[in-house]
Amino acid sequence: MKMALNGWMVSGFQGEVKIESVVKEVKAMGWDGIELCYGAGELSPTATKDDLKHIRKVVESEGLEIPSLATGFYWGCSLGSPDTEERKQAIEFTKTYIEAAHQLGAGAVLVLPGTVDVCFDPNRPTVPAKEVWKWAQDSIQQLTPIAETNQVVIALENVWSKFLTGPFEFAQFIDTFQSPWVKAYFDAGNCLINGYPEHWAEILGNRIARVHVKNFKRNNGGGTLDNFTPSLLDGDMNWKNLIQTLKVIGYDYYLTAEVIVGDMPDIKKAKQVADELKSILNENK
Known part of the structure; x- marks a missing residue:
């Protein structure tokens, strides 16, 4: 498996630091790729094709790949919103996002299908899960042809949104699209609060397009955002079980x-x- 770094760690949440100024260091650290974060700074929706081509050239010139793009956009604008205008805005953003991924050579975009609530933003509404399912399904169905045209997978991530909270439900939702362009962005750390990542991976199987890794310490069977740790080695993740399960299901791409x-x-x-x-990878070859 290969190693990629989520770009927020080196460019900041608002893209304060240009990718060009950090790619050499990222490569020297031993990373194989970098997941660029879209939505702010030089990677905002206003970026031109020439801008994106330049960024791709800069990254690839250092021997790094761009396996995927990520974004924080959907926490404030949901594809599963019952509000027509919000949903339309989320769809239009995602079209631009997919097209940018194509220009950057990224084969997948991280997408949140919808949110029942946003635990860190009390101003966001609570939406019935049944409605989120309906509207998210409708939105993603509209986006699937765009993904196919651009050869970019819409990779739906499991997050703390109270939507698609278990692996069977998550798999069922993905299967409704019957498309190779809608898969899972499996976040192994996000499911530690109420499950075992290796169980999720086994159930999701070949639906998994990309994998996020982080660690988390359960607290009396649960936890909060503060229980995510700043180290992959500090927490309740059983790396041996996770890596072995990913191998069994045939996943051998980026962590x-x-x-x-x-x-x-x-x-x-x-x-x-x-x-x-x-x-972790050396210990679990």
Whole structure:
């Protein structure tokens, strides 16, 4: 398997640091790829094709790949919203996002299918799960032809949104599209609060297009966002079980480290996480 770094760690949540200024260091740390984060800074929806071609050239010139794009956009604008205008805005953003991924040579975009609520934003509405399912399904169905045209997978991520909270439900939702262009962006750390990542991986199987890794410490059977740790080696993740299960289901592509720390960007932390992931992979060959 290959190692990728989520770009927020080196460019910041708002794209404060240009990719061009950090790719050499990212490569030197031992990463094989970088997951670029779309929505702000030089990777905003206003970026031109020439802008994107330049970024791709800069990244690839250092011997790095761009396996996927990520974004925080959907926490504030949901594909599963019952509000027509919000949904339309989310669909239009996703079209641009997919097209940008194509220009950057990224084979997948991370997409949140919908949110029942947003635990860290009390201003966001609580939407019945049945409605989120209906509207998210409708939105993603509209986007599937765009994904196919651009040869970019819509990779739906399991997050703390109270939607698609178990692996069977998640698999069922993906299967409704009957399309190779709608798959899972499996976040192994996100399911530690109420399950075992290796169980999720076994059930999702070949639906998995990409994998995020992080760690989490359960607290009395649960936890909060504060229970995500700043180290891959600190927490309840059973790396041996996870890696072995991924091998069994035939996943041999990127593990993308998404370790969110309080002060981003953090180059030193990116190096630490690279060393940790190398160690995990070496121990589980």
